[in-house]
Amino acid sequence: MLLFLCIALFALTFQAFAHKPQEGTPKPYIHTGEESTLQKLIDATESGGTLVLDKRAYQGSFSISKPITIKGVEGTSIVSLETALEISNTKNVVIEDIELKAEEAGIVATGIHKLTLKNIKVEQGTAGIEISNSTDITLDNVDISGQAGHFATKGHAIAIYKSVNVQASESDISNVLDGFYIERTDDVSLTDNRIQDSRYAIHMMYSDKVRLDFNDVRANLTGLMIMVANDVSITNNSVKKNNTLNSVGIYTYDVNKMVFSDNELSENTVAMDIQDTRNMVIKSNFFSTNGTVIQAKYSGSVSIQDNEFHGNILTARTDEEGVLLQHNFYDDYTGKDYDGDGIGDTNYIATNSFGQWMVRKPVYQYFIESPSVATLNKMDTEVTDHNSLAIIDDQPIVMGKTFNTNFSINGWQFIGSIFVLIAMFIVRRKLI
Amino acid sequence: MSIQMILLECKQLLRSRWIQIVATLFAIVFTAILMIQQLALPDTDGFTRQTASLLNILLFLLPLFMLTIGSMNIASDKESGWLGLLRTYPLKMWNYVFTKYIALCLVFAGIIIFVFAVAFLVGSFFGGLKLPLFAVGITLLILVIFNGVSVLVGSIAKSRLHALAVGLGVWSVVSLLWSYIIMAIGTMTSENFLQNIVILSIHINPLEWIRYGYFVFSGQTAVLGPAFYDISKFYSSPLGLLFFILISGLWTVVSLISATVILKIRGKQV
Numbered sequence: 001m002l003l004f005l006c007i008a009l010f011a012l013t014f015q016a017f018a019h020k021p022q023e024g025t026p027k028p029y030i031h032t033g034e035e036s037t038l039q040k041l042i043d044a045t046e047s048g049g050t051l052v053l054d055k056r057a058y059q060g061s062f063s064i065s066k067p068i069t070i071k072g073v074e075g076t077s078i079v080s081l082e083t084a085l086e087i088s089n090t091k092n093v094v095i096e097d098i099e100l101k102a103e104e105a106g107i108v109a110t111g112i113h114k115l116t117l118k119n120i121k122v123e124q125g126t127a128g129i130e131i132s133n134s135t136d137i138t139l140d141n142v143d144i145s146g147q148a149g150h151f152a153t154k155g156h157a158i159a160i161y162k163s164v165n166v167q168a169s170e171s172d173i174s175n176v177l178d179g180f181y182i183e184r185t186d187d188v189s190l191t192d193n194r195i196q197d198s199r200y201a202i203h204m205m206y207s208d209k210v211r212l213d214f215n216d217v218r219a220n221l222t223g224l225m226i227m228v229a230n231d232v233s234i235t236n237n238s239v240k241k242n243n244t245l246n247s248v249g250i251y252t253y254d255v256n257k258m259v260f261s262d263n264e265l266s267e268n269t270v271a272m273d274i275q276d277t278r279n280m281v282i283k284s285n286f287f288s289t290n291g292t293v294i295q296a297k298y299s300g301s302v303s304i305q306d307n308e309f310h311g312n313i314l315t316a317r318t319d320e321e322g323v324l325l326q327h328n329f330y331d332d333y334t335g336k337d338y339d340g341d342g343i344g345d346t347n348y349i350a351t352n353s354f355g356q357w358m359v360r361k362p363v364y365q366y367f368i369e370s371p372s373v374a375t376l377n378k379m380d381t382e383v384t385d386h387n388s389l390a391i392i393d394d395q396p397i398v399m400g401k402t403f404n405t406n407f408s409i410n411g412w413q414f415i416g417s418i419f420v421l422i423a424m425f426i427v428r429r430k431l432i
Numbered sequence: 433m434s435i436q437m438i439l440l441e442c443k444q445l446l447r448s449r450w451i452q453i454v455a456t457l458f459a460i461v462f463t464a465i466l467m468i469q470q471l472a473l474p475d476t477d478g479f480t481r482q483t484a485s486l487l488n489i490l491l492f493l494l495p496l497f498m499l500t501i502g503s504m505n506i507a508s509d510k511e512s513g514w515l516g517l518l519r520t521y522p523l524k525m526w527n528y529v530f531t532k533y534i535a536l537c538l539v540f541a542g543i544i545i546f547v548f549a550v551a552f553l554v555g556s557f558f559g560g561l562k563l564p565l566f567a568v569g570i571t572l573l574i575l576v577i578f579n580g581v582s583v584l585v586g587s588i589a590k591s592r593l594h595a596l597a598v599g600l601g602v603w604s605v606v607s608l609l610w611s612y613i614i615m616a617i618g619t620m621t622s623e624n625f626l627q628n629i630v631i632l633s634i635h636i637n638p639l640e641w642i643r644y645g646y647f648v649f650s651g652q653t654a655v656l657g658p659a660f661y662d663i664s665k666f667y668s669s670p671l672g673l674l675f676f677i678l679i680s681g682l683w684t685v686v687s688l689i690s691a692t693v694i695l696k697i698r699g700k701q702v
Contacts, residue, residue, distance in 0.1 A: 245654045245661055269654050289480040291655055311480045332481065361618060363627045365657030369484035370643060371492050372611035410560030417553035424546055431443050 038062050038078065042070070048092065061085075067092035077101060083108050087115065095120060105130050105155075106144070117142055124176060127155035132162055139168040146175035151199045151221075156181040160188075168193060178203040179220075190215060200225045212237060223268070224250045232258040239265045248273045249290070255280070265290060271312070274299045281305070287312055291368070296323050297359065304328065313369050316391045317355030325350055325393040337398040348396035352380040434531075441535030445505065446542075454497045455543045461489055463551040470561055479647075479655045483564070487646060490570050491639055492607060494540075495578045499599040502536050502582025506691075507595035519699055526692045529583060533688055536579040544571050566650045573645060577638050577680060580687035587691035587698075606639040627659050634663075638683050645676060 038058040045051045047066045055075035062078065063086040064070075077099040078084045084102040087093055091113035099121040100106035106122035109115055112134040120142045122128045128144040131137055137160065144157040157176040160166055165187040172194050173179040179195035182188055182204040189211040195201035201217040204210060205227040212234045217223040223239040225248075226232055232255055239249040249268035252258065253275045261283040265271040271290040274280065277299040287293045288310040296302055300322035308329045309315055315330065316323065325348075335344035354373050357364045367373045445451055469482040509515040518528060548563065555561025585602055589595035614633055618626035634644045644667075647653050653664035666672045 243654060246658050247654065291479065311482055313479070313481050313484060357615070357619075361623050361626060362657050363623050363630060363659045364615065364618065365655075366630050366660060367611055367615065368655060369479075369481065369488070370611060371488045371639075372608045372615075374484070374488055375608060376612070407557060408559045410556040413552045413556035413560045417549045417556060420545065420549040421553065424542065424549070427542075428446060431439065432446055 042068065053098070063088070064093060065090050069094040069096070070098070071096045072098040080104075087112055094118070099123075101125075107131075109134060112137070116140070122157075124155065124157065127159065128157040128173075128176065129159070130156075131158075131160045131166075134160075134163045135165055137163060137166045139166075139171060141170040142168070143172040144176060145173070146177075146198075148175060151177055154199075156203075157195075157198070159183075160185050167191070171195075173201075174198065179217075180204070182207055189213075196220065202226075204229060218242070221246070222248045222251055226251070226255055226258075227253040228255070229258075230256045234258070234260045235262050237263045239263060239271070240267055242268045243291075244269070251275075252277045252280070259283070261285065264288075265293075270295050273297075274302060277302065282307060286310075292317060292355075292358075294318075294323075295359065299323065314355050314358075315350035317351050317359050318391060319356065319359045323391050325391050327395045327397060328393055329397040329399060330393070333396050333398070335396065335398070342398060344396040344398045348393040349391075350393060351391040352377050354380070437527075437531045438535050438538070441505075441531060442539055445501070445535060445539045448501070450501060451539065451543070454501070455546055458493055458497070458543065459547045459550040461493065462486075462547050463554050465489055466551050466561060466563070467554060467558070470555060471558060479650075479652045486564070486567060487570065487643070490567065490574060491643060494571065494574045495607065495639060496600075496603050498536070498540060498574070498578040499582045499585060499603045500596055502532075502579055503586035503589055503595035503599040504592045505536070506532060506583060506586025507589040507592045510589075511591050515695075525696050525699065526688075529587070529688055529692045529695065532586075533579055533583050536582065537575055540575050540579065544575070564650075566646050569649065570642060570646050573642050573680060577642065577683045580684035581638060584687040584691045584694075587694040606637050610637050610640070623659075631660075631663055635679065641679065641683070645680075648672075648676070 037060065038053070039060070039062050041051055042062060042064060045068055047068070050069040050071060053070065053072045053076045055073050057077045057079050059079050061080045061082045061084060065088050067090055074097070076097060078101070080102040082103060083105045084100045085095070085107045087107065087109040089111040093109075093112055093114070094116040095107070096118045101123045103125040105127040106124065107117065107129045109129075109131045110133055112131070114136045115131065115134055116138045117129065118140040122142070122144040124144055124146040129139075129142065139158065142158065146154050146157070154175070154177040156178045157173045157180070158168065158171070159178075159181040161183050163185045166182070166185055167189045168180065169191040170193065174195070174197045176198045179193070179198050179201045180190060180203065182202075184206040186208040188204070188207055188209070190202060190213075191211075192214045194216040196218045197220065199221045201220045201223050202212065202215070203225045206229070208230045210226070210229055210232045212224065213236050215237045217237065218240040220242050221244060223242045224234065234250070242249050247269040249265045249271040250260070251273045255277045256279055258277065258280040260281065262285065264286045266288040267290065269291045271287055271293045272282070272295070274294065274296045275298055278301050280299070280302045282294070282302065282304045283306050285307045287307060290312045292314040293309060293312045294304065294316040296316070296318040298319070302322065303324045303326070304316070305326045306328065310331045316325065330348050330350070333344055333348045335346040335348065337344055339345065354364070354367070354376060358368070465482065465486050469486065515528070551563070552561050581602065582599065585598050586595055589598050610633065614626075614629055617629060634640045647656055648664055648667045653660060653668070656664070667676055
């Protein structure tokens with residue numbers, strides 16, 4: 001009997017650590033047992049192997065220092081009072097389908113070559129995912145949400161330092177300090193991510209070869225903040241409702257060679273704040289209902305062409321020559337096109353004295369679009385042609401404005417207003 | 433102050449061609465701005481150029497109409513001898529002033545309701561019009577404050593022409609010149625000093641006060657920039673709201689009391 005029990009116990013323990021080959025792969029396979037801790041399972045998996053986790057919560061902090069694929073199923077989670085997963089000095093690590101709840105960071109990775117995080121959900125404590133000194137990083141469908149509260153109490157969702165070749169896509173991030181904080185990292189591609197209610201959606205500095213495409217960035221303090229970068233391409237993004245105090249849709253500082261095209265920016269306090277930026281092309285974007293669209297400081301070579309401007313308060317303000325406005329559509333352009341070539345016959349003056357004052361003394365912003373300034377601007381445009389700092393488009397596009405003239409009667413408003421008008425008519429007749 | 437007197441004043445005002453022209457002009461401009469916003473722009477909550485246009489129409493036109501019509505109405509009473517006749521009756525001067533004020537408020541409220549109704553009627557053919565709530569609030573505030581100021585201007589003026597001149601003068605100062613003077617001072621002073629005089633200006637210029645009120649109560653103070661964060665935070669608090677109501681009330685009450693005193697003094701001089 002005793003012998004039988006010993007054999008049974010030995011068999012159970014052996015089963016827990018048994019390696020079964022996975023279909024289609026020669027790598028060893030482990031199926032987790034209820035009694036095993038995750039760290040033991042990781043340690044027991046051969047280098048390059050795949051560990052499939054059960055639908056359960058694993059508690060504690062775990063570390064990885066060898067090539068491994070860890071896959072969860074729906075309901076697999078890691079709960080930790082510290083950092084949930086630490087990955088260091090290895091290559092080919094894949095983490096998939098896991099939810100992380102950690103008091104500190106969800107994942108901290110250092111010195112990794114080829115790290116893939118896929119279908120990861122993080123309920124952020126002090127930080128989401130931190131990666132440093134790594135190469136070939138792929139983040140796919142990483143969702144990170146922070147708690148409500150002041151930004152001072154929050155950390156970055158995804159922070160990447162001193163790395164090369166980072167690709168992130170399909171991530172949903174909200175209520176964090178910065179959605180993506182990327183520093184001294186080259187070859188960055190962020191595609192189709194959605195970031196909202198954070199301090200900066202994407203905050204990047206000291207980076208080369210940056211591609212930001214199809215991201216949806218809204219209701220942050222600042223949408224995209226790109227500083228000290230070279231060779232930046234930002235296309236097909238939606239940057240909206242970054243409209244609190246000091247909010248900016250896109251801020252660039254000390255950026256060289258930047259293409260900003262086919263983006264939609266609306267309802268931002270300032271859509272684009274461009275400082276000390278060189279060789280920048282802003283093309284085919286749609287700017288609507290922003291406070292100020294473009295504010296340029298110390299930026300000498302910015303070309304703004306083929307964009308559409310609708311319902312913005314101020315199109316552009318600058319303190320320096322060199323901002324070129326060409327071939328854009330402005331809904332407040334009042335010129336005519338008598339020769340029918342689609343180009344207005346008179347210049348469009350995007351800036352004015354008041355805009356320049358605002359750049360120099362921000363307190364002037366109080367008067368923005370006040371009755372006095374609206375009048376002043378009308379007079380100002382008549383004499384601004386000769387001002388070297390005025391931003392003038394000598395080829396403004398003239399096209400039919402799009403009006404939503406769908407004819408449909410609103411019965412309540414129709415009857416209500418008719419009733420009020422008749423009542424007023426009767427009252428007036430009675431009175432007089 | 434009796435209802436009959438108020439109705440009599442309302443009758444006189446409504447017979448005025450000037451009032452009818454004003455109502456028509458205001459209805460056309462207001463409806464046009466709202467329709468452009470409705471048809472040409474996406475549905476936004478923010479402060480857009482069209483929102484600014486709507487706000488400016490209210491801030492520009494309503495005070496102009498109120499200051500000229502209100503002041504000329506009282507000056508007309510002086511010029512025609514009607515006020516002199518009233519003085520022979522046992523009628524308190526504050527009674528006369530408050531009657532005028534209430535009548536002006538009622539007539540302008542009627543004009544505004546008419547304008548809103550026209551705008552809604554036109555908008556109903558395009559799926560319905562959305563009237564920003566701020567437009568109603570700002571209109572009421574303009575109505576309450578500037579009708580009081582117009583009564584004061586009318587009490588100062590000696591004739592209708594004089595009232596028109598003073599009314600236009602006050603309007604041009606509060607709506608245009610005041611801001612230009614402050615902006616000009618700002619070019620010669622430090623930014624901190626400019627900020628302080630702008631804050632002072634908000635409190636002593638009724639038009640700036642109403643404009644600032646719009647930004648605070650529509651939650652759009654970010655438009656004004658970071659320099660006004662502290663004051664905006666105060667006025668966004670319950671205590672700030674109380675203070676705002678108090679100052680708005682003071683503009684009206686002080687104007688009406690001043691008008692009463694001036695008319696009493698002028699009455700004794702005659």
